[in-house]
Amino acid sequence: MKTNKDKSELMELKHDPVPGYKGIFSVVFTVSLLYMAFILFQPCF
Amino acid sequence: MTNSILPALIFMIGGFMIPFFRGRAKSIYMMLIPVVGFINLINIPMGDHFLMNFSDFKLVLLHIDRLSLLFGYIYHIIALITVIYILNFKNDVEYVAGFFYAGAALGAVYAGDLFSFFIFWEMLTIGSVMLIWARKTKSAQASGLRYLLVHAFGGLVLLAGIVLHFTETGSLEMLKLTLSGPGSYLIFVGIGINCAWPVLHPWLTDAYPEATIGGTVFLSAFTTKTAVYALARLFPGTEALIWIGVAMAAFPIFYAVIENDLRRVLAYSLINQVGFMVVGIGIGTELSINGACAHAFNDILFKGLLFMSMGAVLYRTGKINATDLGGLYKSMPWTALFCCVGAASISAFPLFSGFVSKSMVMEAAASGSHLAGQKSYVVVWLVLLFASAGVFHHAGIKIPFFAFFGHDAGHRVKEAPLNMLIAMGIAAFLCIFIGTYPKPLYNLLPFAVDYHPYTISHVLSQTELLFFSALAFTLLLLSGIYPAEIRALNVDADWIYRKTGKALYRIFDAVLNPLNAWCERIVRGVAGSTADFFKDAGAKISLFVAVNIWLLAGYRDKHLEIKKQKLYNDILQGTLPAGIGAAVTITFILLIYVLI
C-alpha cells in the first residue's frame, strides 16, 4: 500500500529532552503522586 | 400541520436534486435546504404527525417532543455548517450522500415507532458508506466495506430485536423499554453497535479517518448521536449504560495518546465524549439526561469544528499524520485559531461549550453517589474526572500542538479556503456563545434546568484540572518522556474480524492448498508413469525378449548396443519388417493372455 514512501515523510517524530526538566518532572510527579494517594485514602463522604 | 413536510424528505429529495444545479445557484440551493428544513421544523406543533396504518402496524413518521426537537435543531445547524464547509469540493456524490445521510438521521430522530425508526436507521448506514467510499482510495474502499458489514449486522440485530419485541408486547411505540426478554436486549445491542460501545466500536476509528474531508465532518455528527438519542428515548436509567459509558470514556484516551493519524485521534476522542453521554443516560435523572443531551448538542459542534480544522489541514497539505505536520500556525493562522476554540470546547474550559454540559453529567454522577445503594458512582465520578483530564491532554493539546505548533514540518501552504473558514467560524462562534451564555441551550433541553455551571468552585476546580493536565504535557514533553509519534498501526478490537478473517483464510490456505497439490501430484504421478510405461511398453518387452536371444546367440558389447537401438527405434517408429512386427504383436498378446 505504502511501498513508495515519500522521502520527506518522517517515520518517527521524537521529542528531544531539554536539560534540567527531567529532574523537575520527577520531583513534581513523586510529590503529587504521594499527595494524591494520601487524599484518595481518606473517606470520600 | 397539513402544510408541513417530513423533515427527512426535505433533506433527501432536496439532496437528490443537487446535481441538476450548476455554479453559484448550486451553492445557494445547497445552503437553502437546511434553512428551509429548519423553518419547516419550527412550524410543526408538538405531537404525532404523519400517521399511517400499515396492516396491523400503526406507524408514526413524525413524533415531535422536546427530546426529538433538540436533536433536530442541532442536525439542521450542523448540516448547514458542513454544507458551507464542502462547497469548494464540487463532488456531487459527497453532496447527495451527505444530505441523504443527514435526512436519514432526522428521520430516525423523528420516527414515532420502532419500524420507521429501523428504516431510517438503515438509510443512515447507506448514506455514511457512500461518504466513506467517496474518498475513492483503496483503503477507504476496504474500510467502507468493513463499515457496511458491521452496520448491516447491527441493523439485523436491531430488526430481530424489534420483531421479537413486537411479538412479545404487540407494540411498536418508541417508549421506554426495560431490559427483559431477548427482544429488548437485541434492540439494546443493535443500538449499541451504532453507539460505538467498547469492543463494538472499531468500525468508527477504522472508517471515519478514511472518509472524505467533508464526509468525516458529516459522519462525526449523525451516527453516534442518533444512537445516543435512541438510548435516551428507549433506555434512560438503564444501569448497564453507566458502566458501558465509563468504559467508553476511559479506554479511547489511551489509544489517542499513541495514535499518529490526527483524524483517528479525534475519532477516539469522539468515543470518549459519547461515553459521557451514555453515562448520563444510564444515570437517568433529569439532570443527567439533560446533561447527556446538552453534551450531544455541544459535541456535534466542537467535534465537527475539530474535524473541519483537521480536514482543512489535510486539504491544504495532503498530510494528516502528526509525524508529517507541525508549525502550520504560520501559514494557516485562522484554522489554528478555530482549532484551538474547538480544543478548548471539548476540554470544557470555562467560557467554552463543553464546560456547561459535561459538568452536568459529572454533577449527576457525584450527587447520585450519595443515594443509598449507589456508592459505586464514586468510581464513575473518578473515572469521568480522569477522562476529563485525559481528553484535554489528547484532543485539547495534542491536536493543535502537533498540527499547528511544535516541530515545524516546513509546509508553506495557503490558508484554508474562505468557505471552510466561514463554516469553522460559525461553529467556533456557537461554541463560545453556548459556553458564555448557556441559557438558550438549557431552554431547549428535555427537562427544566436548575443548574448553574458558573459557580466559583466549579470554575476554579475545572481550571485547576485543565492547567495541571497541561503542566503534565509540558513537563513530559520537555523531559523527553512524552511518547514519540510513530508511523504505525495500533491494533484494536477490529483485530478480531480483520485478523481472524485473514487467519481463517490462511488456515484454509495452509491446509487445503497443500492437500490439493498433494492429490494433484499423486494423480499426475500415476497418470504420468502409466502413460510413460505404455508409451514404449511394447518396445521394452520386445527388447527384453530380443536381448536375451541375442545374448544366447553370442552378440556382445557394441554390436549388441547397435542392435538394441535399432530394434527400439524400429518398434517406436513402426518401421519393423512386417513379419517381425506380427510376431512381436502376437507374442505381446499371448503374454498378456497368459498374465491375465
Next chain:
Amino acid sequence: MEKKHVFDDPRNVKRLLTVFFSSVVILLILDAFYILLSRMNVIHSHMNYQWEEFWGFYAFFGFVACVILVLVSKYILRPLVKREENYYDK
C-alpha cells in the same frame, strides 16, 4: 528570507513557558484563598466529596491522571498493540 514567526524566537517560547508556570502557581495560591474564604463562610462552596476540600485536589488529580495516562499508553499499551502500518495487508 522568510518572515519570522512568533515561536521562531526561542525567547518567546521561554516567555510563554514562564507565563504558564506562573499561572499554575497562581492557581494553587487562589485555591488556598478559596479554601480559606469558604471556611470563613464568605463564599458558599458546593462540595460532593470530602476529597474536594483538600488544597489543590483537582490540580494534583489532573497532573497525576495525565502522567499516568501517558506512561501507561507509552509503556504498556504501545508495546502491546503497535504493529507495522501494513499489518492488516500482509
